[in-house]
Amino acid sequence: MNKKKIILPLTLLLAAAFYFVFFYKNKTLKFVPENADAVVLIDVKKLTGQYISSFIAHPSKWIENKTKDKKTIPLKNSGIKIPDFVQIFHIKGNKFSEWYSVVELEDLQKFSAYLKSLQFVNKGKNVFQKDQIFVKIEGENVIIGTSASAFGNINQQLFLSSEKKFLNADRFINNSLGSISFISGKKIQNFTIELKADEIEVKNISKIGSLASIVADIQRKSHFLEVELDAQNVKNYTRFFDKTLADSVQISYFKATADLEQVNDTIISYGYDDNFNEIEKKTFQKIIQPNYVIDLQSPAPEKTREYFQRKKWINAKDQFTAIPFLPNHIQKNNGGFVIKSTRNPIMLSPKLKENYIFVRNNPMLISSLSILSPAEKKLLTDIEYIFYGNKAQNYWVKIKAKKGELPLILRW
Structure with missing residues (x-):
């Protein structure tokens, strides 16, 4: 048989296989309910490609993978289908901390x-929990969340509803990792x-523009927390906690500076001696x-103070009790x-406007965060700072990690 006739179709077959494995993506989003008000997408194939290229460039990681604990089953053998786009969503009306995702179940025994x-x-009832992560097996699907409170709602929206409307990834993501x-x-x-x-x-x-210069300016200081927000940003953030708070309290500008300190706290208790004396x-x-x-x-300081007093956030000593750290x-002021x-x-840091x-x-x-697991504490230890900046309709959030021998994708 002529070798040239074999090589050409074989090359085309390998090229097609390479394309479908690494580049072809199913952009149909089957697991975003209609009542979702926020959606996070992760491009799995793009993430995989970034991981492989980083892994190849760091040989020290090869040795580490060989000595890894064999008791933990790898995700590829977990019994669930890994989608081309991981779909994480928040349901309207739920707490800001409650996020969910759904994946297809391929092998119940493997997943268990x-x-x-x-x-x-x-x-x-097919619900499993580890720390703050909850998992529910629902027929041929698995619901994962930071709470179990919306499992019934998600089941009704995605699996029991007679009308299913699928979204397309192109509406949310455009050639980025997520x-x-x-x-x-x-x-x-x-x-x-x-x-x-x-x-x-x-x-x-x-382009970040002037927002990057704010970070450079703040980094020259040493405070733990620096905040400066106008009325619109105050309103956006207070909505996470109370939708009516911003309108009620009428804050037009917020600025804060804070540091942390370790102090000795005295705990007084009472007991009895051998003679029953207290x-x-x-x-x-x-x-x-x-x-x-x-x-x-505030444009109306008196109304703001009245609101604080109605909420009992100001006591007789003029202490602001809504902040739990007293005194x-x-x-x-004006x-x-x-x-x-x-x-x-x-001292309050100078205004940057x-x-x-x-x-x-x-x-x-x-x-001090005792509720965190060792793995979560290790992840947080790796972070240098978190920054949020806003100018007009432009927004930028940056999570900066400490310099390390490995890139984040291999560390986390």
Whole structure:
């Protein structure tokens, strides 16, 4: 047989296989319910390609993979179908912390073994839990979430509804590793997600411009927290906690500076001696507390104070009790209020007349978060800072990690 006649079709076959494995994507989104108001998409094939190229470029990772714990079953053998686009969504009206995803189940026995290898606990009725992650097996599908409260709603929307409307990935993502989209009726606002060597960026603009200069300015300082927001940004953020709060409190400007400090906390308890006399016992523990100063401006300061008093956020000592870290003092000034911690006062940073939130990593913060698992603490330890910036209709979020021998995709 002529070898040339074999080589050509074989080359075409390999090229076609390579295309379907690494580049062809099924863009149909079957697992986004109609009542979702936010959708995160992750391009699995793009992520896989980025991982492979990083893995090849870092031989030290090859040795580590050979010595990995064999007790944990790899995702590819988990019994679920890995989609071309992972679909993560938030349901309108739910808590901001509640996010969900749905994947197809291929092998129940394998998936059960996979959950067991990750030490998920069976809570009954096909629901499993590990830390803050919940999993429910629903027929031929698996619902994953940071809460179990919406499992019934999702089942009704996606699997029991007679009318199923599928979305297309092109409405949300455009050649980026991932995207986060906010849905309001027929309007969709898209933000790209990019994973770089030591940072993650979420933005709706190609050029950052002056927002980058804000980060450079703040980094020259050493505060744990720096915030400056105008009325619209205050309104956007307070909606996460209370949709009516922004309109009720009427804050037109918010600025805050904070640091963390470890202090000794005295705990007083009472017991009895051998003669049944009451005795006082003092014990000490180290706790983390912030030192802070907050500037709140309002077009109607008196109405703002009345609202604080109705909510019982100001006590007889003029302490602002909505902030759980006392003692502090709230004082009226021209156009608003200043709230200061009194134990170790700090100065408010100069105004930049920009909209931003900057949180610098601090070992004291991580050590105080007892609810986190060791893996979550390790991930947070790797972060250097988190920045949010807004100018007009341009938004940018940057999660900056510490420099390391490996890029983030191999570390996390």
